[in-house]
Amino acid sequence: MPRGASLPARADSRLLLTWVAWVSAGEAVGFLAPALAQVAATLLNPSMVTAALVAAGAAEGALLGWSQAHVLTRRLPALSAARWIAGTAVAAAIAWFIGLLLWSDPEAWPAWPLGAQIAVGALAAAVLLCSIGFAQWLELRRHLAGSGWWVAGTAAAWCVGLSVFFAVATPLWQPGQALWLTLVIGVCAGALMAVSMAVVTGLVLVRMLRAASRRATSAPPARYGAV
Numbered sequence: 022m023p024r025g026a027s028l029p030a031r032a033d034s035r036l037l038l039t040w041v042a043w044v045s046a047g048e049a050v051g052f053l054a055p056a057l058a059q060v061a062a063t064l065l066n067p068s069m070v071t072a073a074l075v076a077a078g079a080a081e082g083a084l085l086g087w088s089q090a091h092v093l094t095r096r097l098p099a100l101s102a103a104r105w106i107a108g109t110a111v112a113a114a115i116a117w118f119i120g121l122l123l124w125s126d127p128e129a130w131p132a133w134p135l136g137a138q139i140a141v142g143a144l145a146a147a148v149l150l151c152s153i154g155f156a157q158w159l160e161l162r163r164h165l166a167g168s169g170w171w172v173a174g175t176a177a178a179w180c181v182g183l184s185v186f187f188a189v190a191t192p193l194w195q196p197g198q199a200l201w202l203t204l205v206i207g208v209c210a211g212a213l214m215a216v217s218m219a220v221v222t223g224l225v226l227v228r229m230l231r232a233a234s235r236r237a238t239s240a241p242p243a244r245y246g247a248v
Contacts, residue, residue, distance in 0.1 A: 033227045033230075033231060036092070036096065036223075036226075036227055036230075037223045037224065037227050039092050040089075040092050040219065040222070040223040040226060040227075041216070041219045041220055041223050043088045043089075043091055043092050044085070044088050044089055044092070044215070044218075044219035044222065044223070045212075045215045045216045045219040046088060046215075047084050047085050047087060047088025047089070047215075048081070048084070048085045048088070048211075048214070048215035048218060048219065049211060049212040049215040049216075050084055051080065051081035051082070051083070051084030051085050052081055052208070052211035052212075052214070052215065053208065053211075054077040054078075054080040054081050054084075055074050055077040055078055055081055055117065056204055056207050056208055056211065057077070057204075058073040058074055058076070058077035059073070059074060059077075060200060060204055061073065062074070063200075071118075071121050074117055074121060075114050075117050075118050075121070076114070077117075078113045078114045078116065078117030078118075079110045079111065079113060079114040080110070081113055082109045082110040082111070082112060082113025082114065082153065083106055083107075083109065083110040083113075085109055085113065085153075086105050086106035086107075086108070086109030086110060086157075087102070087106050089105065089109070089157075089222075090102035090105045090106060093105070093226075096230060097161075097164045097165060099163075099164055100160060100161070100163075100164050101160055104159075104160045105157060105160050105161075108156035108157055108159060108160060109153055109156060109157060111156060112152040112153040112155070112156035112157075113152075113153060115148070115152050116148075116149045116152045116153065119145050119148050119149045119152075120149055122145070123142075123145055147176075149179075150175075150176040150179050150180055151172055151175070151176045153175055153179070154171055154172040154173070154174070154175030154176055155172050157171060157175065158171050158172050165229060165230070165233055166233050166236060167229060167232055167233060167236075168229065170225065170228075170229055171225065171226075171229065174221070174222060174225030174226075174229075175222055175225070177221060177225075178217075178218045178219075178221035178222040178225070179218060181217050181218065181221050182214040182215070182217045182218030182221075183214065185210070185213050185214050185217045186210045186211060186213070186214040187210075189206075189209070189210040189213055190206055190207055190210035193206045193210075194206060194207075
């Protein structure tokens with residue numbers, strides 16, 4: 022094997038590590054916005070909790086989008102960081118709104134027909150999980166072949182991340198718990214969610230970039246006719 026044969030693998034590893042570090046930090050810090058908004062709205066004006074969380078969700082999305090764009094533009098220099106960040110912010114706000122809508126009246130769900138529960142739940146879950154990936158794909162498709170996989174990969178990443186969050190936070194949150202303890206548990210669970218989401222999206226990104234590179238390398242050279 023030629024000496025340089027391992028260079029692409031090392032480059033992929035560096036990209037993955039850089040992505041996980043930046044995106045984990047961006048999402049973990051961004052998640053503080055909804056956590057603090059919930060506490061502030063609960064203490065000051067409970068009727069504003071939903072609006073505060075949706076606005077804070079947009080801030081979380083903006084920080085996540087910025088951290089991703091910071092790494093991604095190194096490999097795709099033409100990618101618009103502004104469009105990527107704005108799309109992520111809007112999609113995150115939509116995802117928060119859908120999630121809050123589902124939990125706004127949990128006692129009403131059992132009264133619905135089973136078919137309606139399944140249909141609405143599946144649609145809401147699809148929008149919640151795919152919203153960020155779809156918004157980012159609108160920009161990514163301009164710069165990367167096969168970018169449709171990003172929507173599915175991002176949905177899988179958030180499915181893993183949210184599963185980690187609820188697996189950690191739900192058993193630790195207890196009725197009558199001090200507000201500061203509830204906040205600490207949520208922030209710690211959010212940090213673990215951020216890392217797991219970043220790892221999955223990083224693996225998806227590396228695979229997509231590698232596949233695009235292989236396609237570009239194997240493409241036949243352009244033929245020029247006589248001038």
